[in-house]
Amino acid sequence: MSLASPSPAGPLIPQTFIKPLQDPRRCRGAPRRAAGGGCPGSGRRSPGARPARPDAAAMAQENAAFSPGPEEPPRRRGRQRYVEKDGRCNVQQGNVRETYRYLTDLFTTLVDLQWRLSLLFFVLAYALTWLFFGAIWWLIAYGRGDLEHLEDTAWTPCVNNLNGFVAAFLFSIETETTIGYGHRVITDQCPEGIVLLLLQAILGSMVNAFMVGCMFVKISQPNKRAATLVFSSHAVVSLRDGRLCLMFRVGDLRSSHIVEASIRAKLIRSRQTLEGEFIPLHQTDLSVGFDTGDDRLFLVSPLVISHEIDAASPFWEASRRALERDDFEIVVILEGMVEATGMTCQARSSYLVDEVLWGHRFTSVLTLEDGFYEVDYASFHETFEVPTPSCSARELAEAAARLDAHLYWSIPSRLDEKVEEEGAGEGAGEEAGADKEQNGCLPPPETESKV
Numbered sequence: 001m002s003l004a005s006p007s008p009a010g011p012l013i014p015q016t017f018i019k020p021l022q023d024p025r026r027c028r029g030a031p032r033r034a035a036g037g038g039c040p041g042s043g044r045r046s047p048g049a050r051p052a053r054p055d056a057a058a059m060a061q062e063n064a065a066f067s068p069g070p071e072e073p074p075r076r077r078g079r080q081r082y083v084e085k086d087g088r089c090n091v092q093q094g095n096v097r098e099t100y101r102y103l104t105d106l107f108t109t110l111v112d113l114q115w116r117l118s119l120l121f122f123v124l125a126y127a128l129t130w131l132f133f134g135a136i137w138w139l140i141a142y143g144r145g146d147l148e149h150l151e152d153t154a155w156t157p158c159v160n161n162l163n164g165f166v167a168a169f170l171f172s173i174e175t176e177t178t179i180g181y182g183h184r185v186i187t188d189q190c191p192e193g194i195v196l197l198l199l200q201a202i203l204g205s206m207v208n209a210f211m212v213g214c215m216f217v218k219i220s221q222p223n224k225r226a227a228t229l230v231f232s233s234h235a236v237v238s239l240r241d242g243r244l245c246l247m248f249r250v251g252d253l254r255s256s257h258i259v260e261a262s263i264r265a266k267l268i269r270s271r272q273t274l275e276g277e278f279i280p281l282h283q284t285d286l287s288v289g290f291d292t293g294d295d296r297l298f299l300v301s302p303l304v305i306s307h308e309i310d311a312a313s314p315f316w317e318a319s320r321r322a323l324e325r326d327d328f329e330i331v332v333i334l335e336g337m338v339e340a341t342g343m344t345c346q347a348r349s350s351y352l353v354d355e356v357l358w359g360h361r362f363t364s365v366l367t368l369e370d371g372f373y374e375v376d377y378a379s380f381h382e383t384f385e386v387p388t389p390s391c392s393a394r395e396l397a398e399a400a401a402r403l404d405a406h407l408y409w410s411i412p413s414r415l416d417e418k419v420e421e422e423g424a425g426e427g428a429g430e431e432a433g434a435d436k437e438q439n440g441c442l443p444p445p446e447t448e449s450k451v
Contacts, residue, residue, distance in 0.1 A: 079352055082268050082281060083331045085233075087226060087348035110214045111221070118218060125211050130176060133200045134169035140192055141168065158190030176204035222338045222345035228253040229334055229347035233381040236360040237309075237323070237388070242400070244309040244393040246286070248351065249362050250334055251302035251380060258336035258345065261297040263288055263305050267314055268350075269328035284314050286330065299336070301375050302365055309393040320358045320390040328353060359388035 081090055102109045110121060141147055141162050149155035150163050161184045162168055171184045175197060186193050232249035239245070252258060265286035272278050286307045289295045297303055309315045318326065330351040338345050360383040365376045389396050 079327055079329060081350055081352070082329050083348050083350040085231075085349055089348075107210075107214065111218050115218075118214070122211050122215060125207055129204065129207055130169060130172045133176065133196070134165065134172035136196060137162065137171055137193075138165045138168035140190070140196065144190070156187055156189045158193040159184055159186050172200070175200050176207075220341055220343065222341065222343045225254075225338050225345045226347035229258070229345075230377075230380065231332060231334075231347075231349035232362065233355070234360075234383060235330065235351045235356045236362065236383055237320075237356060237358045238361045238386050239388055240306060240308075244389070244396060246307040246309060246315065246330075246356070247304050247362070248332060249302055249304050249380065250297075250299065250332075251375070251377065252299050253377070256339045258299050258334075259339050259342075261299045261334065261336035263295050263297060264333045264335075265305075265307060266331040266333070267328055268331055269326075286314070287312065297334075297336075301373065302377075302380060304362055305332070311394075313393070315393065317392050317394050319392040319395070322392070323356065323358065324353065326353055330356070357383055358390070359385055361386045 083089055110118060113121070137159065140158055144158055146155070146157035146159070146162065147164070149157070159168075159171055162171060167184060173179070174181055174184070186197055188194075230251050230253060235246060235248040237244060237246050240247070250263065265288050267284040267286055268281055269284075270278065270280045271282045288305050288307050294306075307313065309318075315323070332349050332351075334347045336345055337343065363379045363382040363384060365379050367374050367376065391399070
């Protein structure tokens with residue numbers, strides 16, 4: 001299969017599939033051309049005559065002019081998040097057959113309901129209770145014959161002036177809500193009415209305590225407080241005190257602080273055991289200072305949380321390129337007590353592979369003003385590039401142990417390559433190349449722009 005001549009406007013296209021393209025704007029109103037032209041209906045040819053064979057170079061040039069640009073390489077399908085950036089967990093419970101378990105913890109079930117369902121249940125709880133006891137008061141009056149002696153002044157009813165179901169319903173509301181009796185009042189000649197009055201008073205108090213408690217807990221839930229706890233949009237990997245560290249930033253937008261704040265990080269990735277068992281969402285702890293107490297935060301201003309990539313870290317043997325080819329999710333969890341209510345608050349976020357920037361560091365957001373520190377949250381998510389080795393932490397540790405201190409910084413990074421290309425001498429380039437071969441670190445790809 002022959003190939004058409006290459007054109008800067010498009011890729012090489014097999015000659016067999018090249019056809020003269022038809023541009024409607026060009027063909028509209030154009031004069032008829034010779035047989036075999038590109039426009040439909042142009043030209044005539046006699047019966048039995050063969051169409052003229054178009055020139056291959058002309059067809060290739062015409063095809064390249066209308067063909068799209070170079071085809072982009074297929075992108076890797078994005079990983080399904082386990083935890084969204086706003087903290088919502090992407091997990092849905094399905095085929096739950098033992099739904100009666102929700103009723104064993106009715107209070108939590110009602111608190112977890114949506115607001116419209118909670119309000120509906122709140123209204124129904126009171127309305128049904130009033131209707132139920134109103135019906136019982138009406139049945140007592142009907143069973144005693146009070147409704148048949150409404151005009152008899154010598155008759156002592158169970159409830160004065162109770163002349164129908166509506167009056168019984170209103171008496172039930174007055175009894176349960178303790179509004180106070182008017183001209184409808186229970187008499188001492190009705191023992192069953194006295195017992196019912198006690199039951200409704202007790203049950204009404206229980207309904208009040210239960211429903212008001214549910215609404216109070218739902219209103220005072222610290223879920224909205226977590227919305228003012230922010231995480232950086234990206235995580236970064238760079239050197240800190242000579243060691244590779246994975247870092248992200250957290251901050252609190254409110255002036256009232258989170259008490260006893262602590263931070264955790266989890267690595268979510270799939271793995272297969274030696275026995276062949278596949279674990280799709282295996283969780284691994286990322287140390288953020290639990291042993292040293294650095295995981296307990298004084299979150300007054302934004303803080304950069306650091307995970308040192310050491311021999312105990314799952315990223316110990318991950319270089320820059322290996323990290324970009326990997327498939328994982330880092331879930332970060334910030335917990336603490338709300339200063340105003342004392343309730344526990346939890347904020348969550350996550351970072352995928354393409355949200356981890358190698359060779360970057362966070363821009364400072366704290367400045368010293370006249371008598372106070374000012375936090376500029378406009379730069380909270382900004383990062384900038386710093387010289388960072390592209391090799392793994394294990395290779396970096398071996399190179400640091402093998403090389404002198406001044407050669408230690410010759411491990412190639414994106415910024416080092418840029419400096420070498422812009423004007424470093426040949427001797428410096430040869431020295432950096434020798435160091436690169438000695439420590440086994442791979443050169444990084446092209447420089448990324450500032451986030």
